Amino acid sequence: MNNIVTAVPLEYVLTIAAALFCLGLWGALSRRNTVGILMAIELMLNAVNINLIAFWRYLEPQRTSGLLFTIFAITVAAAEAAVGLAMVIAVYRTRLTINADEIDTLKG
Amino acid sequence: MNLPNIAINVVFFALSSLILFAGFMVVWVKNIIHAALWLIASFAGVAALYFLLEAPFIGVVQILVYAGAVSILVLFAIMLTRQVTGEATRQLFERWWLSALVALGLLIVIVRTVSNPGLPTDAHGNTRWPRADRLAPAATAQVAATAQSATAATAQAANATATAPRTAATLPQVAGTFEIGQSFMKEYLLPFEIASILLLVALVGAVVIAFEERSRRRRVLTLAEETALRRSLKGAGLVAPLTAIPGPVDQAPASTSGINTDSTERR
Numbered sequence: 001m002n003n004i005v006t007a008v009p010l011e012y013v014l015t016i017a018a019a020l021f022c023l024g025l026w027g028a029l030s031r032r033n034t035v036g037i038l039m040a041i042e043l044m045l046n047a048v049n050i051n052l053i054a055f056w057r058y059l060e061p062q063r064t065s066g067l068l069f070t071i072f073a074i075t076v077a078a079a080e081a082a083v084g085l086a087m088v089i090a091v092y093r094t095r096l097t098i099n100a101d102e103i104d105t106l107k108g
Numbered sequence: 109m110n111l112p113n114i115a116i117n118v119v120f121f122a123l124s125s126l127i128l129f130a131g132f133m134v135v136w137v138k139n140i141i142h143a144a145l146w147l148i149a150s151f152a153g154v155a156a157l158y159f160l161l162e163a164p165f166i167g168v169v170q171i172l173v174y175a176g177a178v179s180i181l182v183l184f185a186i187m188l189t190r191q192v193t194g195e196a197t198r199q200l201f202e203r204w205w206l207s208a209l210v211a212l213g214l215l216i217v218i219v220r221t222v223s224n225p226g227l228p229t230d231a232h233g234n235t236r237w238p239r240a241d242r243l244a245p246a247a248t249a250q251v252a253a254t255a256q257s258a259t260a261a262t263a264q265a266a267n268a269t270a271t272a273p274r275t276a277a278t279l280p281q282v283a284g285t286f287e288i289g290q291s292f293m294k295e296y297l298l299p300f301e302i303a304s305i306l307l308l309v310a311l312v313g314a315v316v317i318a319f320e321e322r323s324r325r326r327r328v329l330t331l332a333e334e335t336a337l338r339r340s341l342k343g344a345g346l347v348a349p350l351t352a353i354p355g356p357v358d359q360a361p362a363s364t365s366g367i368n369t370d371s372t373e374r375r
Contacts, residue, residue, distance in 0.1 A: 004160055007116035010237060011222050013161075016124045018218040020131050020150075022211040027135035029207030030200045035185050036140060039147050042178060043131050046154050049166075057161045059237050061282045064291040068299075070166050071288075074173050075303045079310030081178045085185040086318035092189045101201065 005058055013054040021047035032099045034091070038084045045077040119160060127153040138199050144182045151175040165285045 020043060027040025049070050056066025092098050130150035134143045151174040158167035201207075228236050292300050329337065 002110070002112035002116060003162060004116055004120065007113040008120050009234065011235070012120070012124075014222045015219055016127065018215055018222065019128055022215040022218075023128065023131040023135060025214060026204075026208050026211035029210065030204035031135065032199055032201055033140055035182060035189070036135075036143060036199065038185075039134055039143060039182055042147065042174070042182075043134060043150065046151065046174070049170075050154060050157060053158055053161050053163050053166060055237075057163065057282070061162075064283045064287045067163060067166060067283060067288055068291055068296050070163075071169060072299060072303055074166075074169055075307060078173050078178060079306055081181055082310050082314040083317065085181050086314035088185050089188055089318045098189050 005061075010054060010058045013058075014051060017047045017050040017054065020044075020050065032101060034088050034098045034100050034103075035085070037100060038081065038088070041084075042077065042081065045073065045080075049073055116160070120157075123153050123157050123160065126150075127157065140186050140199065141183070144179060144186060147182065148175055148179045151179065162282050165288055 024040045024043030024045075024047060027043065028037050031037045031040060052066050052070045052073065056063075056070075060066060088098055091103060095103060097103065127150055130146045130153060133146040134150060137143050137146065151170065155167045155170040155175065158164070158170055225235055227238070230236055
């Protein structure tokens, strides 16, 4: 029987996840729009989840720790997205902008 | 390499290119709505990758939570803040290439580490990744092959003794939804409950943060107050609706109205 373990080396999956993480990092650092920053952070979290699932499937497929860690990561990511977008809306309501370089009240 | 392996490789690289291209477009496109739609495409590709990695439960959760809920949240946030995120506005900082350099450097470091992790290798040059449950490490493909031969026998045993404590020998080759449920109710019960509390706190926190401030929010009247108000308005010759209640005005003339109308009137 063929599956991904016999077909694709683990390094390839890790490389894909690393590339996705770096795309998310780039977006989180260079987007002006805070919603765009949050979207990039979601990309990074997805990359981490791919890593977790890949290590689980290739190294410990009989155990559930990798799966459950992924589920918890997804849960926390969902909570983070909800709170983050609520903060974006709150900032928009008070400042009438959501561009990260214009929200500089704390600047010294 | 035989034909099914080639097919798996093709699917894997197609999914990878979809994920990476969609992720690139999320960062690069000017229209933020399009970025959110590319984000959905990327989430779907990641879900398909989970299915390919034989984690169907995680794939379904990915579709439900990310492609379903998070992307809708993002779209709502974009549309509530639509005026300032138009197509014409610049979406990246001027020095976006600097952060691209940082990300590229991180990618190079990770790829170098992954391709040469300093772990022992087998005869074919493949890395022997460490495994917790095997004292004698073996190459990935060999262990997968041996585990497969044991699966057929253990499947019947697992069906027969579903409630019996499972040893390493009776575990299926790849943990599925059954094992996830068991783990949630056994050794991961406390994290499970903590996750529920976290979700509750995040729900309440999101509502509290996103709601208007109390002084600016239109109060929901009781029925008695409403009838009294209507009677007084009718007596004054006015048929104005309830939005005519004067409230503290602090920024825009339309801020006495509720959460739905002030974003449209400010436009």
